[in-house]
Each structure stands twice: as structure tokens, then as C-alpha cells.
Amino acid sequence: MRQQHLLVATSALGLIASVAIGGANAQDKTIKIGALLPMSGPGAYFGSQDKQGIELALEQLNKSMVNGYKFTIQYEDSACSPLPASQAAKRLLDQYKPDVIIGEECSDATLAIMPIIEQAKVPMINAGSSALKITDPGNPYTFRIMPNEVMQGVDIASQAYNKLNARTAVLLFENTNAGIGNAKVFKETFEKLGGKILAEIGFGRDVNDFTSIATRVAGLGKIDVIPTYTLEGQGLKITQALAQAGVVKGGDGPAIQLGTIWLPFGFEQKAGKAATGYVRIVQFDPTDPRDMVKNFVSAFKAKFNSDPTHLNAHAYDQIMLIADVVKRGAKDAQSIRDMLAQTKSFVGVTGSVEFDKNNQNVKMDTIHYMETQPDLSWKALKWN
Amino acid sequence: MSDAAISRAVHPWWASRRLGFLAAALVIAALPMMLTGNYWQTNLTICAINVLLALGLDFILGYAGQLNLGQSAFYGLGAYVSTLLITRLGVPFWAAFAAGVAFAGLAGMILATFAVRLRGHYLAIASLGFAVITYQILLNWINLTQGPLGIYAIPPPPAITIPGLPAISFRNPVALFYLVAGVTLLVYFILDQLVRSPIGETLTAIREDEVSAASLGINTALWKVFAFGVGAAVGGAAGCFYATFVGTLVPDAFFITESFTILAMVIVGGMGTLIGPVFGAVLLTLLPEVLRGVGDLRLMVYGAVLTLVVLFMPGGLVQAARVVGARLGLSR
């Protein structure tokens, strides 16, 4: 518990934290953080938001010091794609020589980077890639603070079957590593429980108009739930099209759309009335009453003049987790790796972290179920 | 302007062809020693792969005059065929390599057989269509290719053991660079022989005026199919190296925009010469890397540079070198 309090203090009042733990250590000790994030192309959607969370965390940490250390950061554009990502990783390792790396968002890119950072013996903290392989088997230097596709998929499918009494489902997913992987886990779990999958509809990220897909879904008979695995842009179009076709509750239909952690806070406002009744998991709940979250939200609003998304929050937590291991005495790549592996009770704004032997976070309190109300606000379902 | 005339213009008298190849081999040998560190050494390998791609396209475009926008498809076919043979059937690397090259070459010949009647932009769009379909098949045939789920941990080529010497492992980035660059140099040598042989003259004749070439008794369709086959096979070889070099394979690496990048390398270097695309490929591979210092604006600068090069140096680097050479009085 003591750690949690200190971390609250660090994020809210850097000044006090510095007195408590900073001490009079040498001034030029730094922990170098490398960030491998997509900054160009459509993947910049992730990178630009991650960067905001990182900047806020560093600003708060560097007002003082953690255990006598300051934090510096170097960004490299890893472009959400294996070859650019491995080039970015090699450049970062050769030229910047980071003590710890955070990134990538896309599973393919993360998987391509993993052997490189393992060879260089530099730990990497991932918060955005859901592919199972990353931590199963994974490697000793790769850590993931969000639940993998199996943990998410099993949980959503079970909740849908048990809490929503869903017996029929239609899967909508983007044709990517993450989309296909998540949909597969839902299908397996849901069918094992006795549910029936009426259709699995995958589509490329270049599909714009979802009216045809909504029409097809509308013709499939009685549907209880529609698990949807897409990013914000296509997610908006799908929700609106399903409502127009009268399939989901937002369009006065019977079906409930189920969503993943991929959609940000504010999605409902963009989607409008169509989002009513949408049940989705969020990894970050800005309405969370904990002080740490309140402080984060207000600091973020003050700095960027907008509400933080789960991407902002994840990046913030990644940096705060690094600060946490430095506070516990880590000082270089190897000791950061070792301390990270021992993490049992880190508490961040998205939830808590405890790594298993494969460096996968096993805490499920990062999954919050929300239901969208007719006034577009969230109702926490408290299923976990 | 013929290739020979240009190379005479670019290379002063002392640079005979044989000396040129020797110098190129020496440069290749020396580069990893000058550019140390994993990052720069792997950049060199990417340069070599892109040079292969550009050479293959240049043979189709610059010599046979066929506007091919489907090079990304041959690149991808080479990568996937060789990798699937290795990972699924356990075929030895070099046999899989040969199969990948042959498959890409065959695909090029089939496309060309279909498309020889078409010219200019029609051929361009037909080959683009072929690239779109190939990409979509790689993406959607998940049972075979894993699609977007990707193939991971593709092994490097097997180590070479020469009796009396330590084994050469291609896990070492420098050894892998020497391998790829060595094959690239060999391909350059073969293409150089080809374009200076009667075959090269035949192809150039078709490029310049297909009707008169046909009236001279040249089977233009056959030779176009030949050129497509050779260029596509070279692209396939690049794909085999890509897969084993990156170790990860997803279809997005062979999206159609890759074709435009390769085309830009050929044009910026100077099409219709072999040396031009070499420098075009190196320039356009390293430019985005060097521009990493510019931060988020790097691709904007890249686009601007590409446009400006085309506007002010339409003959590519080869023409620019020739102009500079003439000014300095180096050429005869």
C-alpha cells in the first residue's frame, strides 16, 4: 500500500515525492527511455496519443527526481510494421542506448522487435499489442501490462453468456492480427459455453462504408450480441450503420453491441444516439473515483485541453511503472528487467500490475465493463 | 542514349568494366567496416535488397519499355513461396530460394502473356491490378499464408562451413549483408551481360519502336514475356532475402505502394541504365533513415525531395552525374 500512496504523490505532487525519496543523489544520473511508436501512416493514431501520456508523466517525474534519477526519452517512428519497427529498434539501441523501451502498438511490429531487444538485453514494456505470442512463450525482456487476447476474449464471451444471457452472436472484426485473434477466442469460448456464432465477418482497414455489412447482419435472424473488434474510425461507422439498419439497441433493435478496449473515451459522443446500449470494456475509466485517476485527468486536461483516452493512460502508466522500479532500486537495463519481473502490486491509472512468469500482467482489474446510457454517459457494470 | 554511351560518359577512361566490378566488390567488402553498429549494417542489407528490386524493375521498364506497377507482387511471391516451403515443408533454404525465384519469374511470365497486347497506362493498371489481387490473396488465404496473423521466427540462411575455417553464420548481420550484396552484384553482372548482348539490343528495339521491331522479324510478344520473367524473378530473389532478413512476414510489406517506391528508385536513379537504379535505391532507402532526425515531418520532406528530384533532375542521378562530369571535364 505504501507504494501506491507514494505513486499517487508522485503523479499529483512531484514536489513532495522528491523530498520523500529524491534525496541528495548525484544530479546527472538519468534513466534513458526509448519509445518505439508508430508516428507516421494510419498507425500515428496510436503514437500521437501515447506521446501525450508520456510527456505528461515525464513532466511530473522530472519536476523532482526518483531515487536520484531523472528520465529522458527518445522517440523513434516504428510505423506499425515489422521492417520499419526493427530498423527503429536497432537505431534506438545503437545510438541512444536506452535502459528501457516502451512500445510497439501493433502486434506484428512488437513481435518483430522482441528478438532484437532480447539480444540487446534491454527490457521492453508493451501496453497495446494483444497477440497471445508476445507473452506466451514471449521472452524474458518483454513485459505486457494489458490483458492478452485470450484473457480479454474469454472474459467478454463468458460475461456475454452469463450476464447478458446471450445465446447467438455475430462477430465483426478487422482483418488484422489483433482483430482475427480476438474474434477467434470469443468464438471458441462462446461456443464451448453453448452459444451459437451466426456469422464471422472480417473486413480490411480500408473499408469505409458499413451499410452493406449492417444489411447482411440484419438478415441473419435473431442476434443477441455483436462483438466488434475495430479501431475508433471504423467502429463509429459500424455502430451508426447497425443502428440505421435497426439491428442494435441504438437503432431500436434487439441486439447489444459488445466492444473491446480499442475504443477511446468520447466514442459515444462521436457516434451519437446509435451508441445507446453498447456494452464495452475499457481499460481506463476517467470517471474512476480514485484520487490518482482524478489527478491524472485534471493534469491531462490542463496540459492538452482534452479528456485522456485509454492510450494516453496506458502510456502514462508505462512511464510510471518504470519510475516505480527505479524507486525500488533499479538503475540500468538489467536491473530494470529484474525488478519489473518481480512487480506484484503496482497500481496505475488503468489498474494494477502483477507479472506472471512470462511477464504477462495477470490482474483483471484493468477490465471495466461499461454500458452506454441514452444520454451517452457510461454506467459501470462492475462485472469484474 | 544507349547504356554503353551513358556508362562511357559517367565513367572516365580508367574505369573499364572489369575494374568497375572489382571496385564495386571492394566497396561492398569495405562498407560494413566503415559503417559499424547493428543499425547501419542492417540498413546496408536493406539497400542491397532494394537494389535487387530496382534492377529487376529496370530490366522490365528501362530496357523492354514495359510499365510494370506490379513489382511488389513478385517481391511478395518470392518471400511467401520460399518461406512457406521452409517453414511448412522443411525444404532447405537454397532450394526454397530457387523455388521462390522461379515462382515469381513464372508469375511474371503469366502476367506478361496476358498483358503483352496492352501498352502504357493500360499495362500499368493491369500490373497494378495483379499486385492488388496478389496482396489480397496473401491477406485472405489465412490457412496457407497466415494472412495478417503473420509468420514469425523465420530462420536465417544456414551457416556455410568451409573446411579449415570457422563456420560463417548468417545470424551475423555483416555476413548476411555480404551474402545479399554478393548475390546482387552477381545479378548486376548477369543483367549487364544480357543488356549488352544481342538480347539487350532486341529489347531496346522493342522499347523504341515496337512496330518496326516486329517488321524486322522480332517476336515482340515473346521477348516481352522474357523480360517480365527475368525482372520478376529478380524481384522474387529480393523477396526471399527480405523474409529471411526480417524474420517476420506479413502481407502489408507487399502492399501496392511498395511498387511505387520501387518505381521511384528506378526513375530517381535513371531508368534504362543499370547503375542508375543502384544509386536510386540506395538514396531512397537511406533518405528516410537519415531524415529520422527531422522527426515527425520526415515523410513530408521525403515526398518533397522526391517531387523536386523529378522536377529538376528528370534524367535521374545518372543524368545529373553526367552533367557534373561534363562540367568538370572528366568525360571525353
Add this chain to the structure above:
Amino acid sequence: MTATIVAQQAINGIVLGSLYVLVALGLTLIYGVLVQINFAHADFVTLGAFAAYFVMHALGGQYLLGIVAALLVGAALGWAINITVFAPLRRKGNELLPLIATIGVSVMLQNAMLAWFGPVPYAFETPYSQKVFRVAGTFFTLQSVIIIAVSATTIALLYAFMKFTFLGKALRAVAQDRETAGLMGINPNTLIMLTIVISSALAGMGGAMLAPVLVLTPFAGASVIVKAFAIVIIGGFGNVEGTILAGLLVGLIESFTTQYLDPGLIDIVVFGLLLLMLAFRPTGLISERREENV
């Protein structure tokens, strides 16, 4: 039930198809007159969409004014790309150079937009997209009605311009034979400028019409342009009537492939059709005298 689904997918396909037509028409006009491909056309579509978005929001929901703004932005972009790229390169006489130069312009514009507008998708809500009509089991939005009305009007105006005005006739003359145009006493440079400006204005307007349908990011236009190329070919390069037919056809292919096959197969069906067309009927859906390319 099945009949309703077929009717519904036909509506979906025609709405989408008329949007594709707006984008493809500009490409086909430029090709007809210049025998050139403008790769930055996609980004003109995107910029048109953003122009419509910002004007609409600044003026409190005036979507129609947004469309006009997009049209003007597109025209201005066309003028600029002609001055900077097409005109200088035409003097150099290599057909590949403008292609590569416009690829450079496209990369530049996409990344400039990324820096300017950011990568987070914009929600483009017109006052009309929430209004849903339900007729005989089918549904469509007021937005779709507007899309079809505006596309049809634009196509009719363009058609009238080409058929009945002196400039339009001159444009068609240039498209068919450069020398004839010279004989008509018209400066071909003026005609080329006019063509590019009209085409780009169509792209901008297409952007404004697509914006409520697209996932509006700096890469929005790029997702449409590959299909627009296919449409231009299937319709017969430079052939306006063929392009209109092909655009609607591709829209219908897209909706019916989604219904009966799989959305992942749309591009394979569209481009498979394209290759078949090229193999067996390379002049496009509607034959015209353009044999020299074949």
C-alpha cells in the same frame, strides 16, 4: 426477405457507387486530355473532405456551404499542381515523370495533413445522416438521397458542358486528337489547365460528399483511390459514360460481395473483373475510338 435484402444491397451499392463516380470522373478526365495519372487526386479528395468539415463547423452545420468550399479548395489544388508539376514536366515529354512527381506530392500532402489535422478520425455528422427513411423493409438516410442527387446533378452538368459548350467540345476534341484542337484555335495549355481544375474540383467535392461516409483521417482518400483506378479502367480510360457505369457497377459489386461472399474478397472480385476486361475487352464497357493504346 431475400428480395428485401437484394433491394437493400442494390440501394447501398448505388449510393456508394455514385460516390466512386465523383472521384473517378476527375481521374478519367485528366487521362482523356493529358494521358496522365494524378496520384495526388486521392489527397485532393481528403482535403476537400476536411475543407467541408471545417467550413461546416465554422458556419454552424451548413453542409451545402461545406460542399461549395470543398469544390473551391479542389479547384485551387488543381491549379497549383498544374503550375508546379504538370506544366513544367509536360515540356520534358516523359510520361512517367508526372506519375512519380505526383506520388511525391501525395506523400507530402498526406503527411502535411497528418501534422495539421492529426491521426484521430473526425466524426463528420451532417444534419442529414441521422434522418433514416424506412420504405418497404429497406432503409436509407437523407444523406444518401443528397449524395445521389448531388452526384446526378454534377454528372448532368458535366455532361451538358462537354456536349453543348464550345470549351467542352474543345476538351473532347483534345482528348481525341491534339491537332484538331489546335485547328479550332484554342490554346491547348488553357484547355489542360481547365481540365485539371475541373477534375480536382470534382475530387474536392467528392471529398465533401464522401466525408460523412468515410473514416475521416488524412488517409481517407487513399482508401478510395485504388478502386477509382479500377473504375477508370473498367469504364475505358478517358470515357465519361463508361466511368459512370463502371462506378455504379463497382459499388454494386462491393455490396453484393459483402452480402453473399465476404467483405475481404471485394478487391479480388473488382480487380479480377478488371483483369478480365483488360484481357477480353480492353476498350472498356463502352467502346470508343481509342485503339492506339491497345
